Amino acid sequence: MAYQVLARKYRPQRFADVAGQDHVTVTLMNALTQGRIAHGYIFSGHRGIGKTTIARILAMALNCRNTIGSELRPTAEPCEVCDSCTEIRNGNAVDVIEIDAATNRGIDEIRELRDAARYQPARDKYKIYILDEAHQITDAAFNALLKTLEEPPEHIIFMMATTQPEDIPQTVRSRCQHFSFHAVKLVDILSELRGIAEREGVDADEGALSLLAEAGDGSMRDALSIMDQAIASAPVEDGRPVLDASQIRELMGTVPNAVFEKILEAVDGNRSAEVITVANQLLDAGNSPAQLARQFVRYLRNCVIAKIAGIGSDGADANGVSGELLQISADEQRRAGRSAALFGEEELTRFLQVMLRTFDELGYRQEQRFHFELGLLKLVHLRRLLPVEEVLSQFPVGAGAGQPRVQGLAAQPRTSAPSPVANRVMSAPAPAPASTKPAFSPFEVDKSRKRFESGDAEKPAMATPAPVPVVTKPIESVSAIKPLEPAAVPVAAPPVKDVIPPAKEVVSPSPVEAVPKPAKVEVATIDIAASIAVPSPQSSESSQEAAELQRVATEALMSAKSQGSAADALADAEWMIEGNELRVQTELSKTMLPMVVNVEAEKIVRAALRDAGAGALKLVLLPGTATAAAAKKPRAAKSGSAQAKAMEHPVVQQAQKLFDAEIRNVIDLSEGE
Incomplete structure (x- = not known):
């Protein structure tokens, strides 16, 4: 007989042999014992978890020649010795028709099935149709089958196996009993692989079997297929194949999770060079960037679950619900716990989000290597960023409405x-009190967050300056x-x-009597x-003339098209008349000044000045300096207005000082009250 693969050789022949589907097998056995046989069943779930296998076992149990409770069949399990059970197991039973619905999906094939269903079974009690991949059947074909499903002959039973039950019309699903299969747990797959290795005479250590079980991803058939391939490529010692983890990783094209643990340690240490070096070694070894990103995403997911479940670096508290969530071996649980201990839950979630986006982008990017390396560098950069919440939490809280809290003479004065x-x-x-922090800071507990390096020139000065x-x-x-x-x-x-x-x-001082003590x-x-630097004095007449010229130039720019930015810049500038020069001290830098006040805007201003009778004055545009920008005065606001109150608020003043902010719009919500 030709070689038979492990997935077919060890296919379950009894309900008790099916791993991880007790909720289905127990229900079906009870229904067989009580005689509650439905005329239609839908088995749905993940690939390779036993849907078609249970359909065959149920067909054997329904057509078994021995009655339940007899000597050869004490339970609802099939006897496996009668002619019906033997023929169904070998796949040549006349009254059990297994149809591949992916190829026989049209209305003509379903009509033939419907016409053949009218005839009595040739020998057995039931004529059973097993439709594999039933979601491939067209809607028209399902409609042709509706009447037969609603009022079927007593000898007809339909069993439909599918991975996408939502594609089956609701009218069909409502006429059948629907059983949703679960993904097989890691421990169940590991137990099956261990037993098969013993029966096949294969020497496999626990690490190799765990790697095979994890590669199955909840599918028993996938795990057996990979094991079959690993046995074929394994070295033979004393006539017995030997499986080890390194050989299986090389066969599957994966890398050990210890590599990703090393990457996360480098991310925690803010070592970008080490991260890129490890990535370069993996890519030069021939690993696919998409496959590496996929593995890293799975590892980060395990780290997030380990952090949430509280699994320590020694693998403690990895039992119960935590073990069910992770579905990985004990060694991998300890590794995920060690990596999770380096970061907070928020950081791990951000890492997972970045790598998920990177994995998604690798599907349609040409330079996959560059995008993978960029995704790894983003993890390092995330450790250097401070969220807005933490920055705002360091602002002083006002003691009253619009009044800053006085912190003694050491408080920073406003220039x-x-x-x-x-x-x-x-x-x-x-x-x-010396502390200026608010009563609650959402980042006070997380001590693992990194701060800017001490030598970083761009670090914002959040500390209070010298008094x-x-x-x-x-x-x-x-x-x-x-x-x-x-x-x-x-x-x-x-x-x-x-x-x-x-x-x-x-x-x-007043008379001494006013102060008795x-x-x-x-x-x-x-x-x-x-x-304090004293600016050069300017006469009131020159100031008024300069203000009038500023108004004329600003209005001319506002009336022109696409010159609003130049008008705002000159409106905020300081205009002075010195001799025969009209000096305009703007707040723009030397680079931004010619871009905002371009040649066209300058022509408009000069024309407006000539019309106003100031053509003899030479227009000089001066860029702003760092000192001028720091001492920039806000626009005048009416005393007691909402904008004036906003300018007095300590948080607004701190934002203006840090970010050179400007208030443009203030909404007073009290006006509608």
């Missing part, structure tokens, strides 16, 4: 223009304070309350004029 007074006597505010240097001296009485003379500063600017935290101002206070004196 403002020069003040008309050089010194001001102020009482020191009460000390506040403003102050000089304090105690005095015994308020009456002893003398008002300080204001320094001679030729320009006006916002008050000092914008420079230092707000504090109670001490006014000129003098208190000892701290006086903070800050020299402001020494550190």
Whole structure:
């Protein structure tokens, strides 16, 4: 007899031999014992899990010549010795017709089946039709079979096996009993492979059998097919084939998961060069980028499940539900636990999402190697990013509506223009708690998140700058304070309350009787004029003329097409008249200035200036500097308006300082109340 593959040689012949489908076999055996035989069955589920096998066993049990409870057949299992059981097992029974519905799917074939179904069985009790891949039958053919399924002859039984039950019309499914098969568990496949290896005389270690069971992916037939191939390629020692894990991996074209564990360790250590080196070694060895990405996705999925289930690096707590979720060997469970311990659940989820997208892109990209390497580098870069939530969690929380929380004299002052007074006597505010973090930070628990390297020049400065240097001296009485003379500063600017935290101002001394009990206070004196650059003075007439010219030029740009950006840039600029030059100090960089205010916009501005009678002035456009950009003043807002309140909020001020932000639209939700 010719060689028979393992999947056919060890095909179950009894309900008890079917692995992992107890919910189906028990139900069918009870139905046979009670005589509750349906005229139509649908067996659906994953490939290679026993759908057609159970259909054949059920046909043997229905047409078995021996009655249930007899000496040869004590249970509902087929006896396997009568002529009917033997013929069905060999596939030459007259009354059990097995049809490949993938090739006999048309309405003509179904009509022939329907006409033949009217005749009585030749010898057995039932005429049974087994339709394999039933979802391939056309809708017209199913409609031709509906009447026979609804009112079938007593001797007809239909059994349909399919992997896609949703493709079978609902009218057909409602007339049949539907059994949904489960994927075979890893332990059941491993047990079957271990028994077959013993019967076949194959020396296989536990690691090799586990690798075969995992490669089956829930399909017993797939696992047996791979085992058959592995035995054929295995070396023979003392007349017995020897299976080991490395030989099976080479046969299947896969790599050990230890490689992916090494990649994740390099990702945790922020070592991009090592990640690319490992990927280069795998690709140079002839491995497909798509296959590597597929394996890495499966490994990351196991790491996520291990993190959720709380499986430790030693494989602890890998029993029960955790083992059911992973469906991998004990060694692989420990490996997944070690990799999961390096990252948080959120990071592992992001890694899995990136590799899933990479695996999807490899299907239609030409340079698969480059996209695979890019996907691995993204994992390293994800460790360097800070989510917006963590950045916002470091902002101070206001003590009241629109009022920042005062953190003593160490709080960072907001930069403002020069003040008309050089010194001001102020009482020191009460000390506040040193911490500026909110009551809750969603990232406080996750200590494994990486931060920027210490040498990174682009790291945002989130720490609080050094406090403003102050000089304090105690005095015994308020009456002893003398008002300080204001320094001679030729320009006006916002008050000092914008420079230092707000504090109670001490006014000129009043009669001593107003203070019955003098208190000892701290006086903070800050020299402001020494550190403020004084711009060149400009007459009020020149300022008004420059403002009028700015208005004329901006309106001309707004009326022109596609010059809105230039109009906004010149509206935010500072216009000054110095001699015969009209100097426009913009906030744009040297690179962006000619791009925003292009040649066409400059022509429009010059024409508008000539019409306004300022043609003699030479227009000079100046780019902004870093200092000017940092000291950029927000647009004036009406006092008490929603925009003014928004500008006073500490979170808005912090965002302006960090990101050079600008408020463009403010929605006041209180207006509709």
